[in-house]
Amino acid sequence: SQTIHQWPATLVQPVGSPLSLECTVEGTSNPNLYWYRQAAGRGLQLLFYSVGIGQISSEVPQNLSASRPQDRQFILSSKKLLLSDSGFYLCAWTGTGGTQYFGPGTRLLVL
Amino acid sequence: GEDVEQSLFLSVREGDSSVINCTYTDSSSTYLYWYKQEPGAGLQLLTYIFSNMDMKQDQRLTVLLNKKDKHLSLRIADTQTGDSAIYFCAENTGGFKTIFGAGTRLFVKA
Numbered sequence: 001s002q003t004i005h006q007w008p009a010t011l012v013q014p015v016g017s018p019l020s021l022e023c024t025v026e027g028t029s030n031p032n033l034y035w036y037r038q039a040a041g042r043g044l045q046l047l048f049y050s051v052g053i054g055q056i057s058s059e060v061p062q063n064l065s066a067s068r069p070q071d072r073q074f075i076l077s078s079k080k081l082l083l084s085d086s087g088f089y090l091c092a093w094t095g096t097g098g099t100q101y102f103g104p105g106t107r108l109l110v111l
Numbered sequence: 112g113e114d115v116e117q118s119l120f121l122s123v124r125e126g127d128s129s130v131i132n133c134t135y136t137d138s139s140s141t142y143l144y145w146y147k148q149e150p151g152a153g154l155q156l157l158t159y160i161f162s163n164m165d166m167k168q169d170q171r172l173t174v175l176l177n178k179k180d181k182h183l184s185l186r187i188a189d190t191q192t193g194d195s196a197i198y199f200c201a202e203n204t205g206g207f208k209t210i211f212g213a214g215t216r217l218f219v220k221a
């Protein structure tokens with residue numbers, strides 16, 4: 001069966017520091033991968049999606065970037081965090097059917 | 112464009128039925144979904160319905176789809192305190208992206 005992992009689970013970072021969040025999927029090949037951000041009490045904002053290694057589509061302009069160095073690995077990064085980057089970051093994958101399955105999320109607090 | 116709308120809050124008493132409503136704009140939607148998010152957790156897929164179906168039932172959950180009005184609902188029978196969560200409606204038109212509503216926060220009063 002397929003599983004999706006995210007780490008870290010929680011992160012507290014100072015403004016201006018770098019960021020690296022990791023997402024990995026097991027039990028499937030060539031998944032579509034997604035990064036979402038959820039602000040407190042709000043819905044989901046799609047940040048990036050990837051249909052294959054090295055292929056990244058950005059949905060919103062911001063100081064975040066994404067990379068997919070391996071088939072089942074998706075990384076969200078920033079060189080300098082802003083206060084507004086605080087939120088709950090969710091990774092998701094889809095198979096051939098298009099249904100999205102979510103990871104447990106990473107809670108990021110930028111101080 | 113694509114848009115999915117839901118009411119933000121719903122409060123019910125334990126044992127009553129909950130009905131969460133959703134409207135969507137894209138008539139070419141092929142799949143419509145309901146996800147549940149508990150505090151501090153990711154989204155859990157509850158159920159989905161194909162656009163050529165009117166209804167789907169799964170234990171305490173009933174999904175109704177009105178394609179003419181682009182209206183989707185989720186009914187939870189015999190609502191329990193453990194059902195307290197945020198419920199997201201979502202649509203997929205067969206492409207890479209799934210469009211999510213803002214979520215309905217369900218409060219269950221004991």
